[in-house]
Amino acid sequence: xxxxxxxxxxxxxxxxxxxxxxxxxxxxxxxxxxxxxxxxxxxxxxxxxxxxxxxxxxxxxxxxxxxxxxxxxxxxxxxxxxxxxxx
Amino acid sequence: xxxxxxxxxxxxxxxxxxxxxxxxxxxxxxxxxxxxxxxxxxxxxxxxxxxxxxxxxxxxxxxxxxxxxxxxxxxxxxxxxxxxxxxxxxxxxxxxxxxxxxxxxxxxxxxxxxxxxxxxxxxxxxxxxxxxxxxxxxxxxxxxxxxxxxxxxxxxxxxxxxxxxxxxxxxxxxxxxxxxxxxxxxxxxxxxxxxxxxxxxxxxxxxxxxxxxxxxxxxxxxxxxxxxxxxxxxxxxxxxxxxxxxxxxxxxxxxxxxxxxxxxxxxxxxxxxxxxxxxxxxxxxxxxxxxxxxxxxxxxxxxxxxxxxxxxxxxxxxxxxxxxxxxxxxxxxxxxxxxxxxxxxxxxxxxxxxxxxxxxxxxxxxxxxxxxxxxxxxxxxxxxxxxxxxxxxxxxxxx
Numbered sequence: 180x181x182x183x184x185x186x187x188x189x190x191x192x193x194x195x196x197x198x199x200x201x202x203x204x205x206x207x208x209x210x211x212x213x214x215x216x217x218x219x220x221x222x223x224x225x226x227x228x229x230x231x232x233x234x235x236x237x238x239x240x241x242x243x244x245x246x247x248x249x250x251x252x253x254x255x256x257x258x259x260x261x262x263x264x265x266x
Numbered sequence: 267x268x269x270x271x272x273x274x275x276x277x278x279x280x281x282x283x284x285x286x287x288x289x290x291x292x293x294x295x296x297x298x299x300x301x302x303x304x305x306x307x308x309x310x311x312x313x314x315x316x317x318x319x320x321x322x323x324x325x326x327x328x329x330x331x332x333x334x335x336x337x338x339x340x341x342x343x344x345x346x347x348x349x350x351x352x353x354x355x356x357x358x359x360x361x362x363x364x365x366x367x368x369x370x371x372x373x374x375x376x377x378x379x380x381x382x383x384x385x386x387x388x389x390x391x392x393x394x395x396x397x398x399x400x401x402x403x404x405x406x407x408x409x410x411x412x413x414x415x416x417x418x419x420x421x422x423x424x425x426x427x428x429x430x431x432x433x434x435x436x437x438x439x440x441x442x443x444x445x446x447x448x449x450x451x452x453x454x455x456x457x458x459x460x461x462x463x464x465x466x467x468x469x470x471x472x473x474x475x476x477x478x479x480x481x482x483x484x485x486x487x488x489x490x491x492x493x494x495x496x497x498x499x500x501x502x503x504x505x506x507x508x509x510x511x512x513x514x515x516x517x518x519x520x521x522x523x524x525x526x527x528x529x530x531x532x533x534x535x536x537x538x539x540x541x542x543x544x545x546x547x548x549x550x551x552x553x554x555x556x557x558x559x560x561x562x563x564x565x566x567x568x569x570x571x572x573x574x575x576x577x578x579x580x581x582x583x584x585x586x587x588x589x590x591x592x593x594x595x596x597x598x599x600x601x602x603x604x605x606x607x608x609x610x611x612x613x614x615x616x617x618x619x620x621x622x623x624x625x626x627x628x629x630x631x632x633x634x635x636x637x638x639x640x641x642x643x644x645x646x647x648x649x650x651x652x653x654x655x656x657x658x659x660x661x662x663x664x665x
Contacts, residue, residue, distance in 0.1 A: 218290075218294040219290045219293050219294055220290060221290060222289070222290050222293060222306075222308035222313065223308040223309055223310055224307075224308065224309060227308075243308075244306060244307055244308070245306050245308075247304065248297055248303075248306075249297065250297055250298055
């Protein structure tokens with residue numbers, strides 16, 4: 180029987196599980212470091228929507244752009260006016 | 267960040283635009299498959315981004331999969347430049363030759379700076395260095411430089427130390443003159459050495475002021491040049507001797523005379539209007555004459571000017587040398603008695619100013635005699651002066 184690989188229970192993993200796999204670090208209204216992304220649903224200057232699996236997080240504002248990203252996390256920069264959870 | 271930019275430029279990158287109904291799909295697919303994108307700007311049904319040149323085909327494939335259109339806006343970086351200038355082989359050859367030339371020329375000395383102390387002459391040093399094979403345009407070789415340093419020290423006794431420092435293609439020559447043992451003794455060991463005071467001239471003692479040592483003469487005594495005035499060996503009543511560094515002043519009335527002469531007839535050089543200019547252009551140590559004329563024959567003065575341009579404080583291996591040869595004629599002149607008197611009096615003033623006047627010397631009387639003899643004018647002056655006639659004479663003491 181194939182042995183299932185167990186995830187190491189680090190402090191950040193425990194925290195990620197508690198918050199349903201999403202972690203956002205918001206710096207004022209200019210930058211958001213987003214962890215737990217499953218894909219981008221919408222991307223333009225005024226709106227960025229990110230799929231997290233259970234819900235979609237929508238950022239609205241002006242001059243929004245993704246500064247850098249990888250498979251699970253990204254950095255959103257710009258003038259953020261609202262953050263919305265779409266269930 | 268600078269290194270990242272540099273690496274991106276070396277490997278090459280391209281700006282592109284994704285057009286389609288859902289450009290976000292392209293973005294998700296690219297990120298999941300490890301396609302590195304940056305400068306992403308999203309607009310309605312459009313996405314602008316930048317990626318590596320190596321990922322161009324992958325990006326096109328993803329665009330096809332997501333039913334979007336990929337439009338390449340601009341390419342940047344070294345691979346792009348190579349492709350653009352691929353057909354211009356001359357540029358590549360020029361680049362290679364330029365780099366090779368720079369590497370080759372950096373092995374030569376193109377500028378020599380000589381820092382000489384006042385005791386030595388820069389022109390002499392430069393000439394000597396040239397004779398030994400160290401000049402502008404010579405190939406740098408550390409062994410030969412060591413040899414040159416050694417030979418310079420051996421050839422000139424005045425040099426005690428020489429250093430040749432190479433900074434790129436510039437050489438800085440530093441020299442230090444020899445200091446004689448006498449000077450050294452005078453400067454450093456004044457207080458610890460034993461010395462006497464001796465007379466520098468014949469005369470009659472008028473004043474004695476001894477700070478240290480034993481006076482061997484009295485006021486009114488007549489002394490001869492070289493006679494002992496103050497002894498450094500002091501004897502006490504108990505018979506013991508102490509050796510000391512004698513100090514003091516001994517004034518004496520002395521007489522001295524000077525004879526100045528000037529010929530009745532003499533040759534005076536007078537500059538003529540005959541000028542010859544020679545110009546030379548030196549490039550990387552090789553000289554090219556600009557003017558087509560040789561050295562003029564006859565009586566000429568030569569003046570040499572050298573123009574050496576600098577860039578950011580560094581001398582360039584280019585120079586222009588101009589030689590100005592000015593001809594002169596000699597004219598036979600005859601001096602009258604008045605002119606000769608005037609000339610000799612002026613010379614006498616200079617003599618007194620530089621040779622006679624001193625803080626510890628007073629002129630008591632002066633007798634002058636002017637005479638004309640054998641086509642010469644003579645001015646003989648006899649002085650009676652009161653002066654300090656002391657001179658230190660060191661005694662070598664061996665323990």
